[in-house]
Amino acid sequence: MSDQEMTKKIEVQGTTKIFGKNTKRAAQLLNEGKSKKEILQATGATVGVKNASFDVYDGEIFVIMGLSGSGKSTLVRMLNRLIDPTMGKILIDGKDIVEMNKEQLREVRRKKIGMVFQNFALFPHKTIQENTEYGLEIQGIAKETRLEKAKESLRLVGLAGYEEQYPNQLSGGMQQRVGLARALANDPDVLLMDEAFSALDPLIRKDMQDELLQLHHDMGKTIIFITHDLDEALRIGDRIALMKDGDIVQIGTPEEILMSPSNEYVERFVEDVDLSKVLTAWHIMKKADTVQVDRGARVALRLMKKLSISSIYVVDKGNRLLGAVTAQDALTATEEGKLLEDVLIRDITKVSQDTVLTDLFDTVSTASVPVAVVDEREHLQGIIIRGALIGALAGNGQFINNDPVATGVNEVTDHE
Amino acid sequence: MNNLLPRLPFADWIDDGVDWLVDTFGTVFDGISAFLKGTVEGAVTLMDLVPSILLAVIFAVIAYFLSTRGIALFTLIGLLFIDYLGYWYPMLQMLALVLTSVAIALLIGIPLGIWGSQQATVKKIINPILDLMQTMPAFVYLLPAIFFFNIGVVPGVVASVIFSMPPTIRLTMLGIEQVPKDLIEATEAFGSKTSQRLLKVQIPLAKSTIMAGVNQSIMLSLSMVVIASMVGAPGLGEEVYRSVTQLKTGKGFETGLSIVIVAIILDRITQHAGNRKNKKVAK
Numbered sequence: 001m002s003d004q005e006m007t008k009k010i011e012v013q014g015t016t017k018i019f020g021k022n023t024k025r026a027a028q029l030l031n032e033g034k035s036k037k038e039i040l041q042a043t044g045a046t047v048g049v050k051n052a053s054f055d056v057y058d059g060e061i062f063v064i065m066g067l068s069g070s071g072k073s074t075l076v077r078m079l080n081r082l083i084d085p086t087m088g089k090i091l092i093d094g095k096d097i098v099e100m101n102k103e104q105l106r107e108v109r110r111k112k113i114g115m116v117f118q119n120f121a122l123f124p125h126k127t128i129q130e131n132t133e134y135g136l137e138i139q140g141i142a143k144e145t146r147l148e149k150a151k152e153s154l155r156l157v158g159l160a161g162y163e164e165q166y167p168n169q170l171s172g173g174m175q176q177r178v179g180l181a182r183a184l185a186n187d188p189d190v191l192l193m194d195e196a197f198s199a200l201d202p203l204i205r206k207d208m209q210d211e212l213l214q215l216h217h218d219m220g221k222t223i224i225f226i227t228h229d230l231d232e233a234l235r236i237g238d239r240i241a242l243m244k245d246g247d248i249v250q251i252g253t254p255e256e257i258l259m260s261p262s263n264e265y266v267e268r269f270v271e272d273v274d275l276s277k278v279l280t281a282w283h284i285m286k287k288a289d290t291v292q293v294d295r296g297a298r299v300a301l302r303l304m305k306k307l308s309i310s311s312i313y314v315v316d317k318g319n320r321l322l323g324a325v326t327a328q329d330a331l332t333a334t335e336e337g338k339l340l341e342d343v344l345i346r347d348i349t350k351v352s353q354d355t356v357l358t359d360l361f362d363t364v365s366t367a368s369v370p371v372a373v374v375d376e377r378e379h380l381q382g383i384i385i386r387g388a389l390i391g392a393l394a395g396n397g398q399f400i401n402n403d404p405v406a407t408g409v410n411e412v413t414d415h416e
Numbered sequence: 417m418n419n420l421l422p423r424l425p426f427a428d429w430i431d432d433g434v435d436w437l438v439d440t441f442g443t444v445f446d447g448i449s450a451f452l453k454g455t456v457e458g459a460v461t462l463m464d465l466v467p468s469i470l471l472a473v474i475f476a477v478i479a480y481f482l483s484t485r486g487i488a489l490f491t492l493i494g495l496l497f498i499d500y501l502g503y504w505y506p507m508l509q510m511l512a513l514v515l516t517s518v519a520i521a522l523l524i525g526i527p528l529g530i531w532g533s534q535q536a537t538v539k540k541i542i543n544p545i546l547d548l549m550q551t552m553p554a555f556v557y558l559l560p561a562i563f564f565f566n567i568g569v570v571p572g573v574v575a576s577v578i579f580s581m582p583p584t585i586r587l588t589m590l591g592i593e594q595v596p597k598d599l600i601e602a603t604e605a606f607g608s609k610t611s612q613r614l615l616k617v618q619i620p621l622a623k624s625t626i627m628a629g630v631n632q633s634i635m636l637s638l639s640m641v642v643i644a645s646m647v648g649a650p651g652l653g654e655e656v657y658r659s660v661t662q663l664k665t666g667k668g669f670e671t672g673l674s675i676v677i678v679a680i681i682l683d684r685i686t687q688h689a690g691n692r693k694n695k696k697v698a699k
Contacts, residue, residue, distance in 0.1 A: 082601055109607035121602040125620050135606040138616070186606070 008091075009190060009222045010056040010079065015088030017074050020045030023086050036245050048074040050246040051088070058189075061216060061223045065233040066243030072226050075243070076192050079224065080113045081105055092190070110139055114183030118195035120175045122167040128154065128178050129163035135186040153185040154178075156215065173204040180212075184219075193225045197232065209236050230269065234258070234278050242266055254278060259400060275393055281360060282353035283400050284392045285373045285382030290315045293322055297333035297340045300325055311369045313380060314344055321380040324348050324369045350374045353381055357389065364389055434560050445564045452516065452570045459512035468499045479681065483688030490684070494677040503652060503674045510651030511678065513569060513644065514637045517576035521633050525581045526626065529588025530614065539589060546582040554579050554640060558647050572644025580636040587629025591622030627690025634686060638679050652678075 018026045018039075026045035029038070036047045049071040056062045066072045077083040079090060081097055089096050097108055114135070122131050130137075132150035141149075154160055157177040167175055176196060183191055193212075197205045213236055216223055227233050233240050234254040241251045250262040258278060261267040290313045291300045304312050304327045311326045323344035325333075333343045349367045351360065352374065364371050370383040391399035438445070463471060472495035480488035498507050532539040557578050561571030595618050603613040619626075641653030652675050659668035 077601075080605055082604055106607040106609070109605060113605070115602070115605035117598050117602060119598055121596075121598040123599060123602075123617055123621075134603075134616075138606060138608050138612045182606075192605075 007058040008055045009058040009093065010224070011089070011091040011094075012052055012054050012056075012075075012079075013089040013091070015052045015075075015078060015085045015090055016050055017048040017071075017078060017083060018045050018086045019048050027087060047246050048083075049078065049085075052248050054241055054248060054251055056190075056222060056224060058222055059220045060238040061213075061225060061236055063225045063227060063233040063237035063240045064243060065227050065230065065237075065240055067228055069245075070243040071246040072228075072243050073194055074246075076194055076224060076226050079190075079192060080109055080115060110135065110186065112188050113190045113192060114186055114188035115192045116176070116179045116183050116194065116196040118198055120167070120172075120179045120199075122175055122178055122182075124167055126166075127163065128159065128165050128167065128170070131167065131178055132181045132185050134182060139186075149185050149187075150181070153181040156184060157181045157211070171204075172200050173208060176200060176208065180215075184215075188221070190222045190224065193223060195226050195228065198227065198229065205232070212236060230273060231277070234273065242269065255283065255400075275395060276357040276361075279357050279392055279400065280353060281351050281355045281357075281371075281373045281384060282381075284357070284388045285353070285384050285401070286388060288313055288370075288372070288380055288383040290319075290380060291340075292317060293340055293344075295340070297325070297330045297338065297343065300340055301327060301330040301334055304330065313372065313383070314340060315380055319380060320378045321348075321350070321372055321374055322346070324372075326369075345369070348372060350378075351384075352376070357393065360384065360389060434563055438563055449565045449570045452565075452573050453568065456509075456512045456516050456569050456573060459516065460508050463508045463512070464505065468504045469496065472496050472499065475681075479685050483685050487681075487684045487688065491681045494681055498674045498677060501670050501674060503655065503671060506650070506652045506655050506671075507674060507678065508651075509569075510641050510653060510675070513572055513576065513641060513649060513651055514634065514678075514682075517573045517580060517637050517640075518630070518634050520573070520577045521581040521637070522584055522630060524577075525584035525629075525633070526588050529585040529626075529629075530592065530619070532585065533589045533592035533618075534610070534614075542585065542589075546585060549578055550582045554643050555646075558643065562647055567648040569644075569649045571647045572640070572649030575644060575647075576637045576640040579640050580633040583632035583636065584626075584629040587632070588622065588626050591625025591629075592618045594625065595621045624690045627686060631683060631686040631690065634682050635679065638675065638682070641675065 016027065016030065018030070020026065020043065022043040022045050026039050026043045026047065029042060030047060030050065034042070036050070039045060039047055052075055054062075064072045064075060074083055078085045079092075079097075081090075081100075085098055088098070090098055092108065092112060097105060100108065123134065126134070129147075129150055132153055133146045136146040136149060151160070151163070154163065157180050159174060159177050159181060162170065162174070162178075167178065170178065176199075179196070197208050200208060209232065212223070215221075225233075225236060234257075237254055239251060239253055240257055242249045242257065244265055250257060250266050252260075255278075257266060258270050258273060258275070261270055289303070289307055289309065291303055293314050293316055300312055300314070304310065309327075311324050313324050314322045316322055322341075323346040325340060325343055325345065329343040329345075330340070332338075333340060348369060349363050349371045350373075351363060351371055360371070364384055364386055370385050372383055373381040375381055388399045466474070472492055475495060476488045476492035479491040495507075498504060528542065532542045554575060557575040558571060561574045565571045565574060592614075599617060599621070600613065603617050608616070641649070641651060642656050643653075645651065645653035645657040652671050655671040656668060656675070659665075659671060
């Protein structure tokens with residue numbers, strides 16, 4: 001989502017939640033820099049979330065991740081004030097919801113924020129249809145409109161035809177789809193998902209993650225996703241906030257968290273991550289040397305000699321990848337006076353830059369020329385060489401790109 | 417002990433208090449009395465207009481719709497048996513007393529229970545009062561009831577209401593509190609008003625627990641009919657009481673059995689009415 005415009009949807013500013021009776025004294029101790037444990041001993045109050053500040057941009061999937069007791073569920077509940085913050089501001093579209101009265105808050109909950117719960121929280125006495133309609137029903141929306149929107153919403157999550165069933169007749173995965181449909185029926189800008197897939201078994205969970213990504217892609221809602229599962233966080237998050245003991249320890253993209261952990265805790269957390277499922281072709285691709293097709297075989301040959309390489313990629317004027325040519329073929333073409341086009345190897349392996357490394361092993365090991373990374377319009381982005389693939393898996397940062405400027409195409413022009 | 421501490425005249429204070437209430441609110445009590453008497457007697461008159469066999473059939477049909485065929489059959493046979501024994505009219509009088517007092521108990525008890533479930537303070541105040549109401553020997557309610565409402569059916573109704581209300585209040589509170597927390601969060605997260613949360617989610621889900629409370633209230637109210645007869649409430653209870661005072665064992669059993677039959681009918685019907693919806697959901 002980094003290429004979308006970065007409008008701030010939610011701004012959390014110095015938000016703190018202290019549970020217990022003596023919150024004023026606890027807040028004072030917190031300002032003095034005392035730890036959660038010291039405050040508990042001194043006042044009996046528990047610090048749930050400690051001075052959290054972050055922005056969530058419009059249209060991104062922001063994952064809040066942490067182990068149980070880290071304060072992530074408390075934090076997400078403060079975003080729609082199911083839990084009232086002790087201190088701090090929470091701006092949604094620039095308006096502070098902490099300051100809102102009941103009426104205004106209700107309006108925000110009805111129109112702007114939908115929520116999906118860990119254990120689904122479906123109403124057992126209502127049918128799937130009635131469950132999905134709930135958010136609309138309490139707004140007093142006409143029966144026909146409600147029916148239509150709920151049906152549409154159920155269709156989106158793949159549950160058309162289950163309208164008249166009751167929740168306990170459905171499997172866990174399906175129940176959570178209802179939970180999602182219920183949240184979507186209101187057409188909110190923001191979806192809060194509290195450990196939404198944690199109660200599902202691994203295969204179903206993966207399906208749901210895929211579907212969520214698809215829905216997100218189609219509908220472009222801002223999603224705040226809570227999880228304790230790092231793999232899940234890395235898989236779906238545009239950005240991740242890692243929490244520990246009520247503190248946000250690090251905020252960053254999955255790569256940033258993996259590649260430059262801000263402290264020992266994060267480091268320990270991410271050390272067991274299977275990099276091959278996280279890193280993509282984009283991370284390990286190198287600049288590609290190319291030659292434009294109309295420059296001819298002779299130029300291609302000279303370039304290869306100059307760069308000491310045995311093959312080179314050939315592109316058209318618009319930098320669209322046409323194929324590759326080997327030094328041997330280029331030589332033959334020069335001798336026989338053929339065009340470069342005639343000796344092109346057009347059948348080359350191309351991958352997209354989102355391909356994860358796991359899916360690259362086979363391709364890279366069998367390819368005779370380096371694998372080309374292209375975008376959806378066949379523009380050459382870079383190439384993958386075996387050494388970089390292995391180096392990246394070993395966690396060697398020198399093979400991993402974090403900076404998009406460093407990649408791209410090196411258009412070789414041969415000025416004589 | 418008696419010598420060390422002056423004996424505080426609690427009994428006198430309570431007597432004075434009752435006298436003051438009677439003097440000050442006499443007309444109010446008269447009004448309530450007239451209303452209750454009218455209700456109970458009206459109900460008896462109404463039911464007595466219908467021939468006994470037809471009424472038994474009507475009750476059986478009601479039982480069929482609220483519960484099962486078996487219970488409907490038992491209702492029909494049971495009521496006809498009471499008619500056969502010759503206790504039809506006392507049975508109607510008892511039924512009117514029980515249903516009136518239960519109706520009042522529910523009318524006060526369910527809203528109180530809902531209120532208590534929403535406000536911790538209210539619950540804290542209600543709970544010890546309920547303990548008192550349930551543990552105080554039921555006879556004690558009869559005495560002030562006589563002062564306020566004279567003898568007859570009315571003090572019986574009042575005593576029954578007080579005695580039978582606690583389970584309804586308690587189980588209403590319990591049922592609403594037992595609705596899982598994440599469902600409450602879900603209603604809140606979608607922007608429900610308190611009334612919407614209660615009416616659309618909490619009360620429907622608490623229904624079977626509330627019905628268990630209603631069932632308990634009916635049973636407690638039935639257990640009061642004999643006691644109520646001591647202050648002049650008519651009905652099967654009065655027959656039992658008379659049999660006891662006259663040492664008529666046989667008649668005592670006949671009337672006692674009639675009360676049991678009515679109790680079983682009311683118990684089974686209310687139990688089933690409470691579980692009906694749940695069965696549909698759980699199938």
